[in-house]
Structures are given as C-alpha cells and as structure tokens.
Amino acid sequence: MIANLSIPMESKRQGGDQLVSKVVTTAISALLRQTELLEVNVRAEPVAKLLQGSVDGFDCVGQGLLMHSGLQVDQMEFHLQALSIDFGALFRGQVQLRQPTQASMRIALTEDNLTESFNTPFLKEKLQQLSWEGQSLMFERTRISVNEDQSLRMQSWVRQGEAEQLFEIDITARVEVENRRKLKFVEVTYGGDPTAVALGQMLTEHVNQLLDLDQFALDGMQLRVDQLRLRNKQLTLYGVALIEKFPQRNRGWQP
Template sequence: MTAVVFGTLPFPNQGGDQIVSKAVSTAIAALFKRTGKIEAMVRAEPVAKLLQGSVDGFDFIGNGMLMYNGLRIDGMELYVEAVSIDFSAIFKGQVKLRQPTQATMRVVLTEEDLTTSFNTPFVVEKLQRLQYEGQALNFKKTEMLVNEDKSLTLRSQIQLGKTGETVNLDMTSEIEVLDRRKIQFVNVTYKGDEKAKNLGKSLIDHVNNLLDLDKFALDGTQLKVDRVRIRKKELIFYGIAKIDHFPQRKK
C-alpha cells in the first residue's frame, strides 16, 4: 500500500523518507545565502508512518554555510529527536512541525570564519555602538586568531572619531560559556599603552554583553551550549537546539 501511495506522488521512484529528506535539505539551505554540501537524512521505520507525519528523527550535516547577515559557519551537525510533521506541507516546499522538538548540535567555526564574521556590517554596527570617552569608534582590520594554547587573540585598529587617532588593540583571552547561552572572553591580557588597554577592556565588556546566543538563533529556535572545544584553529560548540517551529528566513 505504501509503495502505491508514494508512487502516485510528484517524485517518481523515490521513497517517502527520500522525499522528506530532500524537502528538509532544501528548506534548510534556503535559510542561508550560500552553502557547501547539505544533507538531511530522515529516519522513519516503517516508512508508512510518514503518511501520518510521524518521523523517528532526522540527521542534518552541512558545511560552508554563509548566513544572510554575513556570519560564516564551517560545519553544522544536528541530530533531531522524534518529531511530528505536516506531511502535506512537504509538497509546497515547506517543513511544518506539529509540535516542538529538540536536537543535539555540533557547530564548527574556523579562525577564518571568526575573522570574517567580526568584519561584517552586521557585527561592526554592533561593535560601533560602543563609545570611548564620548568618541565614536571606527573598527578596521579586526582579526581573530585561534592559538595553539587554546586561547584566542583579538586584534583591531580603532580610529577615534573626533581626533582621528588610531589605537591598535591586541588582546588574548580564554573562552567560557555562562548559563549555557552566553559566550564570554575571560582571563584577558592586554598589550599596548594605557589607552589601548583601557579601550580594550571597554571593548571586551561590550563584546561579552553582545554574545548572547538568543540574539543569533534562527527564528523559532533556542540554543544552549554545553561545551566549547578549541583545536586545530577551530572553535567547536556542542549543545542543544530547542525547535518550536521550523525556522524561516527573516525578510
């Protein structure tokens, strides 16, 4: 019976799990401006349960992902728990959840991803909300380095608004997660003269206030990070994504 039903659908010679997998992959890819390889693998046993919208779960693996705000993700893995979907929406190119679910996640950011992200208009605009001694700040050539001792180095050339003076910042820190949702730079060491150190401390405080995952999560999702691992010029985040509804790209 299942073969007869799926054989009448507009995807000939494909099983129901393949149809849903393709739809999920396409829907996730649409959330990003550009992607490398993206693959979603739906698990349903028996496959006939898909007709009722019941899925045992699905695994998603993607790499080379560029978000519309300019942030880059080198790799992402999501392992979604059992979920109920609206099967009829699949043929409209949509993924609709009938109830919330959650997924374990692994997200990889390279040194290059971090540097690129810190130079996007999306992040620069937030950084420039900071003022120093009443002066606007103009950030240039911001660079993030992942060091062999598992510390991070943040460098930037900052031009002070009124005077045009350039202050070179060079700071090295460790990273930790606070309350499973805030990424924090801690145990920071500052290089340079007194002005560079004072401006660096103000910047770190400002950045720590910005790095709340709730501000960066996709629509309909809530992220919780349990562990951060640093290795081979990469930051790897492990945690949970709570999904109330399938994300849609914000216009």
C-alpha cells in the same frame, strides 16, 4: 514558520523519506546565502509511518555555510530523534512541525570564519555602539586567532570618530559559556599603551554582552551550549537546539 517551496510533480512519486529530505534540504538552503555542502537524511521505518507524520530520526550536516548576515560557519551538524511533522504540507512545499522538538548539535568555526564574521557590517555595526570621549569607535581589520594554549586572541584597529589616528587593540582571553547561552571572555590580558588597554577593557565588556546566542539564533530556535572547545585553530560548540517551529531567517540578520 512555513517555508514556501515549489515541489515538482515527480517529487510526489518519490518515497516518503526522500520527499521529506528534499523539502527540508531546500527549506534550510533558503535560510543560507551559500553552502558548500548540505545533506539532510530522514529516517522512518516503516516508511509508511510518514503518512501519519512520524519520523524516527533526522540528520542535517552542512559545510562551508554563509549566513545572510555574512556570518560564516565551517561545519554544522544537527541530529534529531523522533519528531512529528505535517506530511500533507510537504506537497504544498511547506515544512511544519506538529510539536516542539530538540536536536543535538555541533557547530565549528575556523579562525578565518571568526575573522570574516567580525569584519561583516552586521557585527561591525554592533561594535560601533561603543563610544569614547563622546565619539563613536570604528573597528577595522579585526583578526581572531586560536592559540595553542586554547585561548583566543582578538586584534583590531580602532578609529575614534573621524580622527586619522588608529589605536591597536590586542586582547587575549579564555572563553567560557555562561548559562548555556552566552560566550564570555575571561582571564583577559591586554597589550599596548594605556589608551589601548582602556579601549580593550571597554571592548571586552561589550563583546561579553554581545555574544548571547539568542541574538544569533534563527526565529523559532534557541541554542544551548554544553561544551566549548578551542583547539586546532577552531572554535567548536556542542549542545542542543531547542526548536519550537521550523526556523525562519532572523530579520535582524538582514543586511
């Protein structure tokens, strides 16, 4: 993807590394609805090598990120080593990779991030693909908690069709990574009456199909997880981002 940006003339007089950092920061910001902090640092020694499009390293650190889909991320880090870019395209306000690359990554989500994300129209619509006795299920007031024993708890009120009655679903599970790209609930326990348990089992199966990271990645990027941690009220993912081209906003994320 080509990120189209307007670069002031004074930017062209900055050092090459400053120019690259500024353009990439602006391009990444365009992928997000809101950020509390976003810092990009490009390393090149000597800086003159940027004229040939050679970059020694690239670090991106973000905090308090809100995606256009409504999904939230507390902290995000991407660290790339050597890569090749089209330096001339920067003066047109464009970010272009000359070849695919990959970055080490760390993504952290708090309980509140997870809770808010599961209550966005983006995820609620995906949950409502479930049906019970021929009627769709409406999920309300979903709450995600990270327990001291490193398990995850998911509580939600569920309405069947237009019925007034609400069923409370209460799921506690451990989270594993499958094939480096899918998050999966395992060792699941359910609370509530038999109806709530049956709905919880259906929800677990659906969530395990839903949490495929390829469905959440930006276009041009794939996320692969090597380690997952649940502690200190946070879910943290460690792994790599495979970047085929500079990412663009995923059309499926748009409200």
